[in-house]
Amino acid sequence: MLQKMIKIQVVGPKKDLHRVVDILYREGTVHLEDVSDSIAAGETMLRRMEMEKTVDLLNLQGRIGGMLLMLSDKWRVPVKEQELYNTYMNLSQDALMGEAKKILDELEAPLKTLATEKSDIEFTIANLIRYEKIIEKIRPLESQLPVLEGFEITVILIAREFREVLEIIRSALVKITRNQFELISADVDEETIATVMVFHKRYSDDVHAFIHTQNVNEVRLPAEYLGKPFDEILRLIDEKKRGLEEKRIKIEQDLNEIAIRWGNQLEGMQRALKDRYAELSVFNKFGQTDYAFVILGWIPKKFLHKTAKALKGEFGERVLVNEIPLTPEMLEKAPTFYDNPRIVKPFEYVLKLIGPAKYLEVDPSPLITLFFPIFFGLMVGDIAYGLIILVFAVLMKRRFHQHEAFQQLMNILIISSFPAILFGFLYGEFFGDFGEHMGWLHPIEFMGITWNRMEAIVPLLILSIAIGVFHVLLGLFLGIVNAWALMSCEHHTAACRRHICEKAGMMAVLVGIILVIGAVAGMIPGVLMQPGILLVIVALPLIIYGGGFFGAFEIISMIGNILSYARIMAIGLASVILAVVANKLGGMTDVALIGLLIAAMLHGLNLILAMFSPFLHSLRLHLVEFHSKFFEGGGKLYKPFGKEG
Amino acid sequence: MVDFGIPIGAGIAFGLGALSTGIAQSKIGAAGAGAVAEKPESFGLMIILVAIPETLVILGFVVASMIMIMLGG
Known part of the structure; x- marks a missing residue:
């Protein structure tokens, strides 16, 4: 069955507008209508309300949301978060934005530093694991490599389905190094082959330039590992990994401390900013005179009493909810509210x-x-x-x-x-x-x-x-x-x-x-x-x-x-x-x-x-x-x- | 002697209905696929539109059944 709808007009002093909108938003019962549609031509008293600036609000919301993404949400306490949200929602717009800026000033820079550090460490660890995996695979080949001064060892990764590229590389190396090279391959996993190339350093530029044209994945080991035996490299990698892991745990602890101390506040603030933005973005549907505001909307009859009571409880007789007598033309444009079993x-x-x-x-x-x-x-x-x-x-x-x-x-x-x-x-x-x-x-x-x-x-x-x-x-x-x-x-x-x-x-x-x-x-x-x-x-x-x-x-x-x-x-x-x-x-x-x-x-x-x-x-x-x-x-x-x- | 007239008549009634439904659905389906590619939310409506010409084959089926039942003895 379609619910019976009533058209209402909410009128009150301008100073109460934000609170009124806030209550209507929380009640969530009024389908807003654009007042400007009802302003007759030549009307001078009532005019459309201009939309307030909301860009800053959106910007703050985005920045706080970004900070929340860096923190774990397992420390949040919904009750506390709701309390903080209510406190923030009771603030005026300027005070709310001031509060948000204060949080950002205190927290944004250190949090970003920690998050960047953490992400760098994770990236480095992932790379080290990759090197480790490749070196583990090619370690058995070490005995086959000639130990020569002035020679460079380069590892490339080739997808198995393109293994024919190996032959192309081999013939190119013959030309570039005048046949002074070694090329040994081993399977890394089901999809990848690792190939170790040994050639004299004087051909280095030409070889790398050629590899680049072949679109194969060259594994460039960090400089500190070059020229060292594979076992030594593996030991160094392991050492470095452990050091980085300790650092990562320390950062994680710091982030958790921030999450415990600030998480509820950030979440409450983000929700408050989001809701305040939603409230402000409908202001251009309202009408105003010099001292009063006018809000028009439709409300299902069964919700009218509750909403009117909420407004009356807050503002007494200062804010009025008037039922507008309905004409058939108005009814034709009324919103449809399905409320079926x-x-x-x-x-x-x-x-x-x-x-x-x-x-x-x-x-x-x-x-x-x-x-x-x-x-x-x-x-x-x-x-x-x-x-x-x-x-x-x-x-x-x-x-x-x-x-x-x-x-x-x-x-x-x-x-x-x-x-x-x-x-x-x-x-x-x-x-x-x-x-x-x-x-x-x-x-x-x-x-x-x-x-x-x-x-x-x-x-x-x-x-x-x-x-x-x-x-x-x-x-x-x-x-x-x-x-x-x-x-x-x-x-x-x-x-x-x-x-x-x-x-x-x-x-x-x-x-x-x-x-x-x-x-x-x-x-x-x-x-x-x-x-x-x-x-x-x-x-x-x-x-x-x-x-x-x-x-x-x-x-x-x-x-x-x-x-x-x-x-x-x-x-x-x-x-x-x-x-x-x-x-x-x-x-x-x-x-x-x-x-x-x-x-x-x-x-x-x-x-x-x-x-x-x-x-x-x-x-x-x-x-x-x-x-x-x-x-x-x-x-x-x-x-x-x-x-x- | 076997009277082939009745089954052939029923077959024509059903077959032509099926054929025309097929022709109509092919055109609606082709246009519908284009519409759904542009506006995926129109998928449900397109399914209904594709089903519309099925009336032809269903009526053909009913007529064929009637021929078989009423004339077939």
């Missing part, structure tokens, strides 16, 4: 596909909540499939609990699986005809018909079309309700009157056609044929008045819409036929295990189709056939001013 929420989410309803329109989400699962159940109609869909949806919901869209889709499947199980009892289906074959259950006889889907094709078709007639008639009726609600707006009156005539005419034609068909088929007394014809004749001028000459063609489109509901029977029948085929094929083999496998595979395929196709077609029946009869959309959602989420 939990079961409707997933369907609300799906309806986002077509945008929110206007405030004066009927909320379609409770209706889709009622009909969607029924359509889905009628199409799937199998106890086993229903149970599997239920279990699948519950498991998926738990597995992907962070994706909202997925959660909502799974909720729809959970809700819809129950009618699927229920109709499974009616049709007597458990994995198609398997349940019946085993003697576990049988199709139920209801209204003189045995609802076996394979045989009761015509009754099911009639049932589907009957559902279609009811659904379309309901849609047309809701169209009349919507048009009636909008008719009070002067500029919509004529159009709404035509809409009402057209929808009423369509309903009459539909009822007339049903009477005629029923009488001809002998399903209802023949005497009802004349009233049916009369209804069609009376309705035609109404439709032509409402929708013009082409409005009459809409009758054909409406009949098409109703026939479209035949898909409820058709998709259901296709599903049960596939299930029966799966059972038959499974039962044809002599080896039970193979038969079981074949049946399981086909049922699996059918299940995937059963989840996808009935879902899509139920949705389509609503969005295309049903909603087109009454839903206009184009409303704006209620977005209260406050913390998001």
